[in-house]
Amino acid sequence: MLMLPAAIIDGIMYAAWLFLVAVGLTLIYGVMKILNLAHGAFYTLGAYVAATFVGFWLAGDYNPYYSYLLLLLAGVIGGLVLGVLVERGILRRFYKEDQVVLLLVTYAIFLILEDVVKMIWGVEPYVISQPYGLLGSFNIGLLYYPNYNFVILGAAILSGVGLALFLKLTRPGKLLRVVIHDREISMALGINVQRYFLVTFVAGSILAALGGALTAPTISVAPEIGVEVIVLAFAVIVIGGLGSLPGAALGALIVGLVRSFAVHYFPEVELFSIYAVMAVVLIVRPMGLFAAAEPRKI
Amino acid sequence: MKSSSTMHARQRARRPQHALIALVVTLILIALGIGLSTWQFVVVVALSKGLAALGLVLLLRCGLVSFGQGLYYCAGAYAVGMAMSHLGIRDLVPLLLLATVSAAVIAALLGVLLSRYRDIFFAILTLAFTMILYGLLIRNPVLGGSDGFNVQSPTFFLLADGALSRRTMFIITAVVVGVSIWAVQRFLATPMGRLGPAMKDNEIRVEYLGASARRNIFWNYTLAGALAGLGGGLTSFSIGHIDPDLAFWTTSGEFLFIAILGGTRNAYAPFLGAIALELIRSLAFQYVPNSWQIVIGVSMLVIIIFLPGGLISIARLWLRSAARGA
Numbered sequence: 001m002l003m004l005p006a007a008i009i010d011g012i013m014y015a016a017w018l019f020l021v022a023v024g025l026t027l028i029y030g031v032m033k034i035l036n037l038a039h040g041a042f043y044t045l046g047a048y049v050a051a052t053f054v055g056f057w058l059a060g061d062y063n064p065y066y067s068y069l070l071l072l073l074a075g076v077i078g079g080l081v082l083g084v085l086v087e088r089g090i091l092r093r094f095y096k097e098d099q100v101v102l103l104l105v106t107y108a109i110f111l112i113l114e115d116v117v118k119m120i121w122g123v124e125p126y127v128i129s130q131p132y133g134l135l136g137s138f139n140i141g142l143l144y145y146p147n148y149n150f151v152i153l154g155a156a157i158l159s160g161v162g163l164a165l166f167l168k169l170t171r172p173g174k175l176l177r178v179v180i181h182d183r184e185i186s187m188a189l190g191i192n193v194q195r196y197f198l199v200t201f202v203a204g205s206i207l208a209a210l211g212g213a214l215t216a217p218t219i220s221v222a223p224e225i226g227v228e229v230i231v232l233a234f235a236v237i238v239i240g241g242l243g244s245l246p247g248a249a250l251g252a253l254i255v256g257l258v259r260s261f262a263v264h265y266f267p268e269v270e271l272f273s274i275y276a277v278m279a280v281v282l283i284v285r286p287m288g289l290f291a292a293a294e295p296r297k298i
Numbered sequence: 299m300k301s302s303s304t305m306h307a308r309q310r311a312r313r314p315q316h317a318l319i320a321l322v323v324t325l326i327l328i329a330l331g332i333g334l335s336t337w338q339f340v341v342v343v344a345l346s347k348g349l350a351a352l353g354l355v356l357l358l359r360c361g362l363v364s365f366g367q368g369l370y371y372c373a374g375a376y377a378v379g380m381a382m383s384h385l386g387i388r389d390l391v392p393l394l395l396l397a398t399v400s401a402a403v404i405a406a407l408l409g410v411l412l413s414r415y416r417d418i419f420f421a422i423l424t425l426a427f428t429m430i431l432y433g434l435l436i437r438n439p440v441l442g443g444s445d446g447f448n449v450q451s452p453t454f455f456l457l458a459d460g461a462l463s464r465r466t467m468f469i470i471t472a473v474v475v476g477v478s479i480w481a482v483q484r485f486l487a488t489p490m491g492r493l494g495p496a497m498k499d500n501e502i503r504v505e506y507l508g509a510s511a512r513r514n515i516f517w518n519y520t521l522a523g524a525l526a527g528l529g530g531g532l533t534s535f536s537i538g539h540i541d542p543d544l545a546f547w548t549t550s551g552e553f554l555f556i557a558i559l560g561g562t563r564n565a566y567a568p569f570l571g572a573i574a575l576e577l578i579r580s581l582a583f584q585y586v587p588n589s590w591q592i593v594i595g596v597s598m599l600v601i602i603i604f605l606p607g608g609l610i611s612i613a614r615l616w617l618r619s620a621a622r623g624a
Contacts, residue, residue, distance in 0.1 A: 105602060275427075279430060
C-alpha cells in the first residue's frame with residue numbers, strides 16, 4: 001500500500017538531486033554550445049573538496065552545524081578554481097572547433113581530472129555522513145526520510161529559480177540571453193562574449209561542484225562517482241532539450257520518477273529504464289521536449 | 299588534361315596494391331608477434347579494439363561521432379559467449395560469423411533511426427543505446443549480471459581438436475585484421491566510401507549530386523557495427539571473460555580515442571592507433587601507475603591541436619620522404 005507514495009516521494013527527491021547536478025550542464029550548453037563531459041569530474045571534485053573541508057572541521061571540536069556552510073563553500077571554491085583553470089587553460093583554445101570536437105576535448109579533460117582527483121585524494125573512499133544525520137528525519141506514516149533531503153531540494157529550487165530570475169530580470173542576464181540567441185550579432189553590438197563565456201563556464205562548474213559537495217554526505221566519496229553522474233545528467237538535459245532551464249527541470253522530474261517507479265516495482269530494469277526513456281524522447285522529439293526546431297543552414 | 303590522365307593511370311596502377319600492402323602488413327604483424335612473444339597478448343587486444351575503432355573511422359569520415367561503438371563490441375562478445383554456453387558451438391569460424399552478423403543486424407535496426415541524426419544528437423543517441431544494453435546486461439542474471447561470465451577457448455576446424463594456443467589465436471587475429479583492412483580499403487574506394495568525406499564537408503551538396511545521405515550513413519553505420527562485433531568476438535577469445543562494462547560508455551570513449559589517435563585517412567590508421575594506445579598504457583602503468591588517464595587525456599588534446607590527421611599522417615610523411623630519398 002505504501003509503494004505508490006513512497007515511489008512518488010523518492011522520485012521527487014531524486015529529481016531534485018538530478019536537477020542540481022544537471023543544471024550547470026544545460027547552462028553551459030545553452031550559452032557556449034559545448035556538451036561538457038568534464039561536468040562529471042567537476043562533480044567528483046566538489047564532493048572531494050567537501051569531504052576534505054567537513055572532515056577537517058569535524059575532526060576539531062567545532063560546532064557541527066557549520067559543516068553545511070562548509071559544504072557550500074567547498075562547492076563554490078572547487079568550482080571557481082577548476083572552472084577558471086579549465087576555461088582559461090584549455091577550453092578557450094578550441095572554441096573555433098566543431099561541437100563534436102569540443103565533446104572530445106571535454107572528454108579528454110574529464111580523463112585528466114579523474115586522475116588528478118586520484119593523485120590528490122587517493123583511491124580510498126571518504127565518508128562524511130554526519131551532516132546527513134544531523135538534521136534528524138521526518139515521517140509520513142511508516143515512511144521515514146532524513147531531513148537532509150530538504151537541503152538538496154532547497155538547493156535545487158534555489159539554483160533553478162535564481163538562474164531563471166537572473167536571466168529574466170537583471171541586465172547581465174538579459175545580455176547573456178542575447179549571447180545565447182546570436183553570438184556574432186552580440187559581438188557586433190559590443191558585448192564581451194569571451195567574458196560571458198568565462199563567467200558562464202565558471203558558473204556551470206560551481207553548480208556541478210556544488211552538486212557534488214551537497215551529495216558528499218549521502219554517499220561514500222570515491223573516484224568513480226563522476227562517470228555515472230555525467231550520463232545521468234546527459235539523460236536529464238537531453239530529455240528536456242539541451243540548453244533549456246525548464247527543460248532540465250522537466251527532464252529531472254521524468255528521469256527521477258521513472259527511476260523511482262522502476263526501483264519500487266521492477267528493480268531489474270532500473271538503469272535500463274532511464275536510458276530507454278532518453279532514447280524514446282530523442283526518437284520522438286530529436287531536439288528534446290522544450291527546444292524549438294532549428295532551420296537547416298546551408 | 300595530361301595531368302588528370304596520368305592521375306587516372308596512377309590510380310589504376312595502385313588499385314591492386316591494396317591486397318599486397320594488407321598482406322605485407324599482416325605478415326609483418328605475424329612475424330613481430332612470434333618474435334616478441336611477450337607482447338602477443340597486448341597486440342591481440344589492441345587489434346581487436348582496432349577493429350571497433352576501424353568502424354568509427356568509417357563514421358568519422360562521414361563527420362559523425364559515435365559514443366556507442368561499445369554496444370556492438372559488447373554484442374559481438376556476448377554473441378560468442380552465449381553461442382558457446384547455450385548452443386554448444388566451439389568452433390571459431392561460426393562463432394566469429396555469428397558475432398559479426400548479430401552486431402550488424404542490431405546496427406542495421408538502429409541505423410534506420412540513427413541515419414536521421416547528426417552532430418551532437420547522433421553522439422548522444424548512440425550513447426543512450428549503448429547504456430541501454432549496459433542497463434539490460436547488468437541486471438540480468440541469465441547473462442551473468444554485473445560479473446559477466448567466462449568464455450572457453452575456441453577450436454578451429456583446420457587444426458586437431460583441443461583449445462587453441464595463444465600463438466595460433468594471435469595468427470588468426472592478425473589474418474582477420476588483414477582481411478578487414480583489405481575489405482575496408484576496397485570499400486573506401488567505392489562511390490559510397492568516397493561520399494563519406496564529401497558528406498562531412500557539405501551534406502546538402504551531396505544530396506544535390508543525387509546521392510542519399512541517409513542511405514550512406516545507414517550502410518556506413520551497419521558496417522561499423524559489424525566490424526565492432528567482429529572485434530568483440532575476438533576479444534572474448536583472447537581475454538576469456540566478458541562483462542557488461544564492454545557496453546559502458548567509457549569503452550566507446552576509448553575506441554573514439556583510438557580512432558582519433560590513429561587518424562581517419564585509411565584502414566591502417568586505427569590499428570596503428572590501437573597499438574600505440576596499448577603501448578602508452580603499458581608504459582604509463584609501469585612508470586606512472588595511477589595517472590595513465592592523464593597521459594591519455596593530454597595526448598588526446600595534443601593530437602587534436604597539433605596532429606589532426608593522427609599518427610598515420612606521420613607515417614605517411616615518413617614513407618614519402620623515404621621514397622624520395624630512395
